[in-house]
Amino acid sequence: MRRETLDDNLTQLQSMLDEMAPLVAAAFRNASTALLEDRHRLAEQVVARDPIIDGHRAAIELLAVETMNLHQPVVAPLRSVVTALRCAQALERMGDLARHIAEAVARTGDGSAIPPEAHALFTEYGARVAAMGDKAVTVLRTRNVVLACELETDDDAVDEVHRQVFELMFGADWTAGVPAAVDLALLARFHERFADHTVHLASHVVYAVTGSTPEEIAL
Amino acid sequence: MRRETLDDNLTQLQSMLDEMAPLVAAAFRNASTALLEDRHRLAEQVVARDPIIDGHRAAIELLAVETMNLHQPVVAPLRSVVTALRCAQALERMGDLARHIAEAVARTGDGSAIPPEAHALFTEYGARVAAMGDKAVTVLRTRNVVLACELETDDDAVDEVHRQVFELMFGADWTAGVPAAVDLALLARFHERFADHTVHLASHVVYAVTGSTPEEIAL
Structure with missing residues (x-):
């Protein structure tokens, strides 16, 4: 790599x-x-401007990867090192989310952490997210790009269950009270985030294998 | 870097x-x-085993960094590239959290997203987290390691406010009902996570500057 190009890129990244x-x-x-x-207008402005922030991130990623690409002989290995770092980070975070769920159970003493009316929904929610976790493990081990892309679709189904949890809590039939609803909202969020991270993991693997993101491949 | 060492390390990372x-x-x-x-016993097991997962992550980070260190001439620049990737990721996530808060406001129609009894607490919460956001921006720009370490302490104060929000909602005086409590719990979580990410950002910067994490420096 030409030293001056590297320095230029690092200054630019900063x-x-x-x-x-x-x-x-x-x-x-x-x-x-x-x-x-x-x-409300200010709130809508924040929402509307979020894609700008995402765009900044994409631009930084692009330049960071380009900077590593400049260094031809080790580009693929370096991509693997960066991927390992990212995957380890996502996995640790997923572990935290599983711990948060377990802590909610441990806190409940003798009772149940989910009221009976939410049990069927969380059975489905848990099964779907656990299956995504297993799929992410397989993607990581086999580097199967097709399986990695499947996780995006799985995540849509999970989002639908998530929506149903809130529908249930906000409905007239909800009799379990405030603390149960708050706990359930957070439990739902931990499930949702765990599922999101399986999608991130898969996209890190796709990047390591192909040098592209799943979105780029879908184009 | 000796090619075989690199290959060994990459195999080991995988x-x-x-x-x-x-x-x-x-x-x-x-x-x-x-x-x-x-x-409950199973839940406690999950909680007790989380440090094992964290340990795996630490081991992977260590080997990944060591692998990059093997490549002597570009180690510091590569550290900067990795840091840029991590910071961009954290910043994007922080942007998402701000968006989630804004979406909650946008959804409320004419009403208020927080009930009057929670207003004072969220004023403090918002101010503290916003100040941490500003501090993280300064840390990123100035690479001030002392300021970076301050964010850990700031985060403890934020955790205390977070605890108070739940105390308020679960208290006998809470009259705002279930949907308001659920919204507030999620809003509190978005604040808390934004604050957490300012701490992560700072620790990425400390790593870029020193090659060590804030925890290592504190030792």
Whole structure:
């Protein structure tokens, strides 16, 4: 790699991060203000501007990968190292989410962490997310790109179950009270996030194998 | 870098990931079973085993960094590239969390997303987290390691506010009902996670500057 190109790219990466970070800080500040002062227009602005933040991230990833690509002889191995770091991070986070679910159970003492009316729904939710976890393990081991792309579709089905949980809690039939609803909302979120991370894991693997993201492959 | 060492390390990284991933899938499966069947002992097992998963991650990070270190001439620049990737990822996620807060506001129609009794608490919560966001921006720009370490302490104060939100909702005085409590629990979580990510961001920067994590520096 030409040393000056590397230095240029690193300077550029830093200034791109410096440009991105204040947008994120401002997004939180505006969201918080919108929340406290009921400013719907401001809230809609935060939502509308989120793709800009995502775009910054994509641009930084592109340049980071390009910087590594400049270094031809070791590009594929380096991609593997970066992927290992990302996967380990996602897996640790998934472990935390499983722990959060377990902590909710451990906290309940003698009772049940989910009220009877939510049991069927969480049975389906748990089974779907656990299956995604197993699929992610297989993707990681076999580097099967087709299986990796399947996880996106699996995630849509999980989002539908997630929606049903909230429908149940907000319906007139909900008699389990406030703490049960709060616990259930967080449990649902832990399930949802675990599923999201299986999709991230798969896309890291796809990147390691192909050098492209699943979205690029789908194009 | 000796080619064979690199290949050995990459093979080793892959097999470490293959060892870690099933532990995470099993953690979720056990947490889900514990939840559905009220199995407290199983839940406690998942909680107790989470540090093992964290240990796997630490081992993978160590080997990944060592693999990059083998490649002497570009180690510091590569560290910067990896840091840029990680920071961009954290920042994107923080943007999503701000968006989630804004979406909750946008969804409320004419009303307020937080009931009056929670207003003071969320004013403090929002201000603290927004300040952490600003501090993270400064850390990213200035690479100030001392300021980075401060964020850990800031996060403890935020955790205390988080605890108070749940105390409020689960108290006898809570009259705002189920949907308001569920929304508030999720809003609190979005605040908490945004704060967590400012700590992650800071630790990525500390790693880029020093090659060590804040925990190692604190030792």
